[in-house]
Amino acid sequence: MLGGGDGTVGASPQAQSPPAADDVRAQLEILLGSPDLDAPARARRFLRYVVEETLAGRADRIKAYTIGTEVFARSADFDAQNDPAVRIEAGRLRRALGRYYLSDGLTDPVVITIPKGAYVPHFAWRTLQAAKPHPSPGAAPTGHRVDSPPRRWTPWLGVASLVVFIVAGLVFWGPWRDGMSGSPQASTPSPPGGPTLVVLPFAALGEPSAARTYADGLTEEVLSQFARFKEITVLGREMSRSIPSGADAARLRRDLGIRYVLEGSVQVAAHRLRIMGRLLDAQTGAVLWSQTYDEDLHVRDLFSIQDDVARKVATAVAQPYGIIHRADQTRTSTRAPNDLEAYGCTLRFYDYRAALSDKSHAATRTCLEQAVALHPEYATAWAMLSVLYLDEDRFGFNPRAGSSTPIQRSLEAARRAIRLDPENARALQALMVALFFAQQPAEALEVGERAVALNPNDTELLGEFGTRVGQVGAWQRGAELLEQALTRNRGHSGYYSGTLAVYAYMQRDYARAESLIRQAALDKFPLYHFVAAVICAQLGKATEAAEARDAFLRMRPTIFEHWDDEMAKRNYRPEDAAHFAEGARKAGFPVPARTAAEMALQAATHQR
Structure with a gap:
């Protein structure tokens, strides 16, 4: 465990006093110096301001108006009620902090958060549970003093990074300043042969001031959502901002090697908000995808709309089996x-x-x-x-x-x-x-x-996670996760439907289980036939059960010699493994007369 402020080892973080001002300031410098905090300069100024004001005992002064005037340099007539700039930046900062502490900041001793609905930050010691998984290289060993956190940003490194940033800015800005005459290098290493995407700043239509703020916020959130998908390379916000509005997709491809371009617009009229987005193939100029989202600001707040729309765009375009995947699959297959x-x-x-x-x-x-x-x-x-x-x-x-x-x-x-x-x-x-x-x-x-x-929009990941959650016995939650994956992505529907059939079987809803396994239709997949056999057997459909049983035994004839191992490696609870054994016997499979799961259940009954 992390040590207490006095350096003792094993003190519970919950038993410690809250972090002292020096601890918080040390953590603030780690955050602001980390390239893994995905926040623009204005959000970083926001964070420093609210932390320093809180430490100085002036938390009561932290309001949208003071942030707008003192951090964003708005004039004295700044209308915090109708101008959402502070709310948008606060939301962006909350998400950036959340992502940071789930990745690079897993071992940081102090956690700084901005609670929803307020701008006053909260400071807490890192708990053992949060710090446990996958410590970063060079993480402090057990007993490290939390009042002396490891510094990952030194002054000379900051100067060097600034020089690199300026040089990179000249490299990326030059082609646009000079009419895109150069061939700049890629901003980040891309997957070998993988697609590269640029998100152009969303255009602001309608009421100028509000639309521009909404468009800027949506562009930032879409960039953040896309960056979570590692099979594609997304050019960073600085590059995105440097591209002039209406840039030609073919020139983007020629000068930057871009394969796909996402562009869009935000239109505001009274309380109505219309967001349009489309994905272009930079090689052919074809529109691969387009969507319009109509929202009412009286029904949902801007922050919720921005999150939801950005998630939908990223999910549709970048996820496995999404628009880019299908377009690249067609191109590669030729x-x-x-x-x-x-x-x-x-x-x-x-x-x-x-x-x-x-x-x-x-x-x-x-x-x-x-x-x-x-x-x-x-x-x-x-x-x-x-x-x-x-x-x-x-x-x-x-x-x-x-x-x-x-x-x-x-x-x-x-x-x-x-x-x-x-x-x-x-x-x-x-x-x-x-x-x-x-x-x-x-x-x-x-x-x-x-x-x-880290990426709730990745339905391939969501479906796999739901499968594992269900197998340990949380069948309802697992089914809900899989249903979400199916609703948002039909590209892997056979596997998902087959897994949902198992969930319905375990909940003894055999009629629904049969419907789902028929939808799966994975005839070349051995376990498909096993699941179909046990479901049909429980429904009393002997002929169908026998056909599925024979198909499975032709593919996996020796699996029942290791039945207990097969159930154990899938982490089924004894009652669930016994339920499978019951259905398998009804279907005519050579299941052992007494399985390990059944013996465990019998022993547990005798102990009661």
């Missing part, structure tokens, strides 16, 4: 097979996940192994490879002999992906599943909670 390099392998992975067949498993595994050999720093490819290694064990697809087990190889690949990119949704998803099948469900769900918090 190449010769020997041209399918690293990024093409990630597209193959999603095809495999939709079909779940041993043939596509083998081809995708080979492709991804070649990709990481060429690009060992490609975190997403390592994460996908982790899932494929695990599927050798859980689905029996193309198992390899060797000194290490599929689960060991899966864990190793997932952890390598995490080391390369700690916030990569696919890496966190892979680690969650690998830990789950390594029979560490608590650790797996902890990773899953963190991953969903």
Whole structure:
């Protein structure tokens, strides 16, 4: 545990006094000096102002009006009631702090938050639970004094970063100042062959002052939402702001290598708000997606509207099986097979996940192994490879002999992906599943909670997390998460429907379970036939149960020799594993006469 202010080891954070002013100021400098705090300069000034005012005993002065006039340099007639600038910046800062403390700030000793509905910050010691998962390299060892937090930002590093920032600004600004005559370098390393997206500033239409504020806030939030998807590269806000309104998509592609352009507008009339967005293919100029969102500011507040619309845009465009994925899949499929390099392998992975067949498993595994050999720093490819290694064990697809087990190889690949990119949704998803099948469900769900918090818009991740939540017995919550994933993304509907069928079976709603397993229609996937067999058996449909049973036994004839192991690795509760055994016997499967789960339930009954 973190030590107390006197340096003693093992003191409970809850038992300590609140952080002293020096502790808070040290943490403030860590925050403001961290490149991982995703907040613009104005939000950082906002944070410093409210923290210093609170420490000086002037928290009662922290109002929207004083922030607007003293931080944002608004005039004395600033109307805080009708101008939402402060509310928007506060919301942006809350989200930036939340993301920071879930990633780079996991081991920071002091947590600074801005509670919703207010602007006065709250200071607290980091609790053990929050600090536990995945400590950052160089984190303080147990017993480190919290009144001397590790500094990750030194003055010379700040000067060096400033120089780099100025040089980068000249590199990126030059082409636009000179009519886009140059070829600037990419702002961040992109996935090998992966798509690059720029978000143009949303245009402000209608009432000028309000529309401009709304448009700026929405552009920032859309950028933040897109940045969570690691399969695409999104140019940063400075680059986005430097591009003039109405820039030609073809020139963006030629001069910056941009593949996709997102543009939009915000129109305000009285209390009505209309937001329009569209995605352009920079190579062809084609509109790949467009959507209009009409909102009423009397019904929902601006902050909720901004969050909701940005989430919907990012989910539709950037998620697995979304607009960019489908467009890239079409483009990649037209190449010769020997041209399918690293990024093409990630597209193959999603095809495999939709079909779940041993043939596509083998081809995708080979492709991804070649990709990481060429690009060992490609975190997403390592994460996908982790899932494929695990599927050798859980689905029996193309198992390899060797000194290490599929689960060991899966864990190793997932952890390598995490080391390369700690916030990569696919890496966190892979680690969650690998830990789950390594029979560490608590650790797996902890990773899953963190991953969903980092990117709640990723439906591939949401569906996988819902699957694991249900398997440990929280069937209702798991079903709700999967339903959300299905509603927002039909691209993986077969797998989700099959999992929901299991949930309905466990809740003894066999009629709904049958309807769902028919929707899954994964004929090449062995477990599809097992689930169909036990459901039909419980419904008394002997013929259908026998057909599904025979199909499964042709694919996985030896699985019942290891029945207890199969149930244990999926972390089913004894009552749920026994329920599966009951249905399997009715369907005619060679289940052991007494399973480990049934014996455990019997022993528990005798103890009562």
